[in-house]
Amino acid sequence: MKRSLLWAAGSVPAILSAAAVALGFSVSNRVMYIRKKDEELILQREIGAKRLDEAWYGAVRKSEQWVESANGYRLKAVFLEPHDTDHYVIISHGVTENKVNSFKFARMFERLGFNSVVYDQRRHGESGGRTTSLGHYEKFDLEAVVHALRMHAGDHVRFGIHGESMGAATLLLYAGSVEDAADFYIADCAFSDVSEQLLHVIRTTTPLRSRLSVRLGSLFLKFRDGYTLETISPREAVRAIEKPVLFIHTAKDTFVPPWMSEELYRLKSGDKELKIFESGKHAQAFNSNPAAYEETVAKFLEKYQLKTQKALQ
Numbered sequence: 639m640k641r642s643l644l645w646a647a648g649s650v651p652a653i654l655s656a657a658a659v660a661l662g663f664s665v666s667n668r669v670m671y672i673r674k675k676d677e678e679l680i681l682q683r684e685i686g687a688k689r690l691d692e693a694w695y696g697a698v699r700k701s702e703q704w705v706e707s708a709n710g711y712r713l714k715a716v717f718l719e720p721h722d723t724d725h726y727v728i729i730s731h732g733v734t735e736n737k738v739n740s741f742k743f744a745r746m747f748e749r750l751g752f753n754s755v756v757y758d759q760r761r762h763g764e765s766g767g768r769t770t771s772l773g774h775y776e777k778f779d780l781e782a783v784v785h786a787l788r789m790h791a792g793d794h795v796r797f798g799i800h801g802e803s804m805g806a807a808t809l810l811l812y813a814g815s816v817e818d819a820a821d822f823y824i825a826d827c828a829f830s831d832v833s834e835q836l837l838h839v840i841r842t843t844t845p846l847r848s849r850l851s852v853r854l855g856s857l858f859l860k861f862r863d864g865y866t867l868e869t870i871s872p873r874e875a876v877r878a879i880e881k882p883v884l885f886i887h888t889a890k891d892t893f894v895p896p897w898m899s900e901e902l903y904r905l906k907s908g909d910k911e912l913k914i915f916e917s918g919k920h921a922q923a924f925n926s927n928p929a930a931y932e933e934t935v936a937k938f939l940e941k942y943q944l945k946t947q948k949a950l951q
Contacts, residue, residue: 658854665836665855666862670769674762675734687925689742698748705757705786707779711766715757715783717790720748724795725946728755728783728820732803732921733770736763742924743800746932750939751946752798757783759805772804772832773872774865777811784812784819798822798944803894803921807832807872810883810902814875822944823879824935825872826886827921830898832870838895876902882909884938886923886931893920911938 684690698720705713716737727747729740740756747754760767760779767775780799788795799820801809806828813823829835837852856867876883883906887899896914903912913934918926939945 661851662854662858665840665851666858669772669836669855669859670863672733672770674736677736677738677763680736680738684738684741689745689925690738691745694745695741703786703790705779705782707760707767707782709760709767709775709778711760713757713760713766713779713782714764715755715786717753717755717787718744718748719753721751721753721946723751723753723946724791725751726753726755726787726791726795726797728757728780728787728797728799730757730776730780730799730801730805730808731759731762732801732805733759733772734762735802738763739802743802746924746928746935747800749932750936755783755787759808769863770804771863771865771870773807773811773870776804776808777816780808780812781816784817796821798824800824800826801828802826803828807870810872810879811870811875813881813883814872814878818878818880820881822882822884822939822942824884824886824938825899825902826923827888827891827894828872828885828899828902829894830871830873830901833867835894835898836867839893842892872902873905876906879906880908882911882938882942882944884911884913884935886913886915886934888915888918888920888923888926890916890918891920909942911941 698718701717703715705715707713729743731739737756737758744754744756758765759776761770797820799809806825809823810825810828833852837849840846840851860866885899885903887896889896903910915923915927924931
C-alpha cells in the first residue's frame, strides 16, 4: 500500500508536466498554424457579395510583384494604379484571409483618389512563411512592402496604411516599433494586446479560464518560433506613433472587443479619430456600413489634409 502511494505521489509531477507540455503546444499551435479560410471560398464570397468586380479587376492598371521579406521569404503584392498620382494606400488583410479580401478597400480608396497596394500576409495566399505570428514577423513584412512601394513610386510617394484585424495590429506594431513612415494609418478592429486577445478567445471558446495557458503558449512560442507574446503589444507601440491614426471598430464585435480600439485611441497622442459602428460583427464594419465607412475615412483624410486632388465626387 505504501509503495503504491509513493508511486502515485511520484507520478503527479510527471502528469502535470505532460499536461503543461500539451497545453503549451496547443496554444502555440493555435497561433502559429491558425486555420486559414479556403481561398476559393474567399474569392466566391467577395464576388457574390459584389465587393469584387471581376470586370474592374481585369481592366484596372496593375502590376504583380514579389517582395523580398527580411524574414527570408517572398510576399505576393499587387500594385493597383487607376490614377496618375503619387498617393497610395497599402492594405493589410486579417488573419485567415488573403489579398482578395482587400480589394473592396482598394475600390474605396480608388474613389478617394488613391492608388493601392494589396499583398498576402506571410503564410497566407501566395506568400511564403511557415507560421503566423499575429504581427511579430508581419510588421517586418509590412516594412518590406513599404520599401517596395518607394522603389516602385519614388521616395516622394505619399501613402497611408490600412489594416483590418491582425492587419490593423500589424500596422500599429510597424508604425510604433519599426518606422513611423506613412502619412496616416487606419486601424480597423485591432487588438490592443495579443496576450489579452488570446485569453479572451480561450475563455470564450474553451473551458479554460486561467492565464497559465497563455503564459505556457508564450513560452512554447519562444522555443518554437523565436518570440514571446509580450513582443506583440499594439498598446505599447501606439504610444510612439506621431502620424494621424483612425481607429475603427464595431460595437457588436465579440472576437476582438471594441474596448481594445477605445484603449488604443486613449493611448495614442496627437492626431487621432475613433469611430465605433453600431452594426457589424468582427471585421465587418465595412461590409455592414459601406457608405458610412467611406464617409468616415473621407472626413478623416480631409480633417488632416490628406485628401488627393483626384477624389471622385
